[in-house]
Amino acid sequence: MVNPKNFAEVLTRQREFFLSGKTKSIDYRIEQLRKLRDLIIENENAIYEALNADFRKSRFETYLSENGYMIMEINEFIKKLKKWAKPERLPSNMLNFPSSSFLMHEPYGLTLIIAPWNYPFQLAMGPLAGAIAAGNCAILKPSELTPATSALMKDLVNDNFDESYIHVIEGDAGVTQSLLAEKFDYIFFTGGIQVGKIIAQAAAKHLTPVTLELGGKSPCIVDGSMSMDLAARRIVWGKFLNNGQTCVAPDYIYVDLKYQEALLNSLKLEIENAFGDNPEESPDLARIVNQKHYNRIKDLIPEGKIYHGGTTNASELYIAPTILQDIDWDDDVMKEEIFGPLLPVLSYKNTEELISTLKRKEKPLALYIFSKRKSFINDILNELSFGGGAINDSVIHYGNPYVPFGGVGQSGYGAYHGKYSFETFSHKKGIVRKSNWLDVPVRYAPYGSKLKWLKKLFKINFEW
């Protein structure tokens, strides 16, 4: 257990370091990002071992979604940081004539990053790299549910960086609560909805701005106009990556009733293609993170509704990729985010019913549409609110650094990745620089009969 007094001291040192102005230098930030990237490259094997120890994640999926992903993201920061950090010219309006305007990105100061367990490396290091790029100091609190990855990140960061700059503090909810009692200038949280509310409340006490990257039930809509095999292959990949423990995994499928049978069949075939007849023997399928989540997911499997899979092995924390049929909204599996390898398939009869039903649900983190019909796609995009998503694929929008990633409503607020990470961790300071060659006297008292001139100025819609 970490002594709260110790991290109060670390925070004081970080505050002093930030105030020294060292992190304002773009060259300094780039140097630190390079150092972090090189550490990730040099420790490739240690990262594979940690992820394997925590929930038997394969090397391929680890590179794809943890260390390889981070190297790509940091390289993007290094390449673009100078450009992003330049003051941005903004237009001025007639009311401010004569002037020029611009926007500066300034670091917030001390940031707190709280990470979940499901992509324990990337969801900790990604925000950390964003905080560094924007010129902040940071405390990173990894998840206690993936102890090997947490310990590795602690060693990588704390052995190689000054604690007054960035520092990892390991621990559970209690440690997070103690950290939250301190004043930070920005908090970046990734995790569940309930804990997200606790974080937002604690942040409000200090008026600290927050990003909440939460979860929810992300639908996957299939209308039957594209190849069922291709749709099934891409859904199976996105759903069973990390064995379903992905915030943007398709939580459930909503398919046109006429194509339900065909889709169920294709899903089964694609699971067999990917993981063989006995997925427990597949080296590619991760395990459930712990007994508590294993029990929770197992209890969500409704009796008599298994179309495919459904086998479990408690000693191995193994749950097979499982397709559920004849599911409706009253089933337990539809009442919470599944966050595991169960894929319920529901059906709709027409587009109106589909949209009307989904509109009344909480806004999900992601939504996927598998269709070749433009009007159908547009109707869904225009009518439904969700964090982000993909057309004719699942999960892949997460890997595009040019697309902001974040939730809306119950799935959170704020966004990051690529330039959006830099922006999230920066305060946008807007400045108007007044020229002195002319001083329009309209605004000065005594106002007398100047109101008519003010009205005219307000009407001139002119910017430069």
Ligand code: NAD
């Ligand atoms: P969680 O909310 O249980 O834990 C997240 C972090 O909060 C951990 O570091 C944990 O130690 C801390 N924590 C837990 N309880 C706390 C408390 N009472 N007070 C203070 N801190 C506390 O989430 P999890 O189980 O690690 O992750 C799963 C959830 O995260 C899912 O809902 C998933 O959808 C979501 N998620 C979202 C994203 C995203 O990018 N939007 C990514 C991954 C996971």
